[in-house]
Amino acid sequence: MSNQAPKFIDLFAGCGGLSLGLEDAGFMPMFVNELSPQAMDTYLSNRAATHPLLADKYHVNDIKELVLSPDRLDDLASGLLRDYGVDVARGELDLVAGGPPCQGFSGIGHRRSYSVAREQLPSNHLYQDMAHVIHRLRPRMFLFENVEGLIRGRWTPGGSKGEIWADVLETFHGIPGYSVRWKLVHARDYGVPQNRPRVLLVGVRDDQPFATGDDGDAVQVGYLPAPAGEAPGIEAIWSDLVDPAYEPGGATTAYPHAPSNRWQEALRLDPRTGKVLPKGAPLTDHEYSKHSPHVVAKFQHMIDTGGELLDHMRTKKFAQRVLPREWGPKGPTITATSLPDDYVHYSQPRVPTVREWARLQTFPDWYQFKGKRTTGGLRRAGNPRIGLHEREVPKYTQIGNAVPVTLASAVGAHFKGLLER
Template sequence: MRYVDLFSGCGGLSLGIERAGGRLEMAVEKSEMAARTFAHNLIFDAEDPRGWDDYLSKPLNYQSQHGLVVNELAVVLEDENLMSDLKDRELDLVVGGPPCQGFSLAGRRNPNDTRNELPWQYLDFIQQTAPAAVVIENVVGMDRKFPNSDSSPFNDLCTALEATPPGYLVQKVNVNAMHYGAPQHRPRLMLIAMRNDIASDLGLTVSSDTWNSAFLPLTEIPDLVPRPTVSFEERRTVRDAIWDLQDAEVHNSDGPQTYLEEMTDATRWGLKPVSSTEKANHVLRKHRVSTIERFAIYQSFASHGVDNRVIHRYSSADPSGARQVVQAAVHPSLYPIKTPSGNVVAATEDDLLSLLNRLRTKKHSQRVLRWDEPARTVVTLPDDYVHPSEARVLTVRELARLQGFPDAFTFLGKETTGALRRRLEVPQYSQVGNAVSPWLAYAVGTRISEVLSMSRRMPKSLCDQAAAKR
């Protein structure tokens, strides 16, 4: 299954497609940081910064021949020879996640609307290469309707893809990575399309509404939809994903093994086995004492069923109302309040008030992950989630496990970056948070491969009959 990955990021989508039998023809990614991680894991060793800098200096034709173009998609589209060559390869699949939140059909008539530029470039690539199948991935939210309109960016993009020559049958889906084996609640919108000639030959159909994934068992599933792989009872949790990465004095070898085997077996994912006993990207971040104390409160509240938004309400309250805020949230029977490890955080209400007063904060998005549930959606900032039992944020490797990246998949570049540089740089935490879960990508690639295989097995006489009816 020959495929191209546009806006490829660090490679989560490609990793899953490769496991499903995909063979990368070319990837395009403008971020040098994310592209370096992609190259290192899926194409060639990019760990040496000098070697990587040398690759970046190479011309477009060199990079395209080696499978990774580190540049804007517009640059690729302008190269007539490259586009002609890609069309001649008869691509099976083009995948990618162009930013689409502001996409509208009217955008092509307004060249000044930059929100539309990248999706239209993606569709231009489809038109010029005519792949058998297309996948467009994006965040939930782009299905919200425009003001004073019945349409949305998602529906407009679906309509545009359907009309893109040579024409496509398009299935709209809202798929959650946890239904496909990831230990994480991660909903994503996708358009999964098959070229009209193939869809007609096979008699494929799609649902008129967006199809929403769920745990097994399911009854009727549209033809192009990736098949969910787990039941509610089989869903994977934070414990499944990261129990073995706790402090060595805390964990033992009796934790769940099934997911761990998937994460430590590089060959299942087509990666080279890791020789080092140390986990790549598992570097504990350093926190101030006050931050560690605040995390301990979060964990204590979580273990007692107390909503940690009480900290935000306390920090916002005037001194006369602060005690009432705490009394309304924390029942007297919960004292002394302890961490999951048994350490006392506050023996009395006065102790808790004193502690909260000392640790006032304006950051209120932090949440403690629960061991026995799938994680919340992994994001690009490390500070939003607190470890279930250790007073710290999660490492890059722990978040990668929650996404479904095996341990042999190494993230390169700096770990984080400052707020002012976030528009320009894509460090490790952002690479993980921006990625498509490899588990979801594997399911998508598997379904497309199955459909394309049915097309190839279809007797020529039947294909001719189907063509004659069109």
């Protein structure tokens, strides 16, 4: 990548969906922050060849290391000048992006985080740390991403609806010298096979020629791209992965079919060779859950009847449904979460594999995920009531927490166009 590529810092990066989209649009990552060791391993390992400095010295797990140490951000700025030629003091950092953890804002996250007030979850105040970094490094632009529930959230059960979002807005509007706009967008409007509503807040430094004082949301004032892109159906992005010889608990380790459409070709493109992976090429993360015969029978009945579930088949789990081969007139209606258990494959009696889950988030097949396939209980959810906030982040959760790559790429391409003015 050219040294003239716009440079960015990714905070709360997760497994790297936002970064990957920005990189696809021509941005270069210079520094990454991510608390989870598993997600950080995924992020760094996929960039070891292209951006070795990230793993060498330009990453940190806990953002508190940046904001609580008086000299840490100064040292980072000095390093960016020395190793990347980006002079923070002269305003040359292009972008700071990040999506602080949202377990307490999303419906599922809060439901699985025990009955504590949102203000008691430390992760729900990390937007203030992000604002601190922005204030110190003064990028030309910044991007804050989070879940839709943030807009309506209350800090406490008796609080006012929307009070969390009001505090977030006040924090980012309080950074001097920036024009700030936001918009609730839906990933399906940008070519992602999910509904996935997300809040995107953009700040533009006042000295930029595209900064605006006009009223309007982030799309209306030109800070975010207008919706564009057709969202593919489930069968369109999964059919080349359907192995007729699959077995519960087994794995498919080579592509069972050649790609049959442009979406599959894009997902199978090998960036090292520039070629699309053919039938028989190695395939990773396509392992199947070992369902019991009872569960297999239930799933097959749901597939055969278009989703019908007999009374004796119902459980206390979240409502399961068969994923449709094609979307209806309204387009994609689902949002990938931290677990695949809510969904049944459209043609096989099983839940989606990690690779299929990744394709829902438009991760290409070359992208490798580190850590366990899945986990549960306290290891995944923690227990804030007893001060246990650390979480194990397996592959499914890393993917479910990510920004869809195609959405991030659309935003990145728009940002690059603005910055090049």
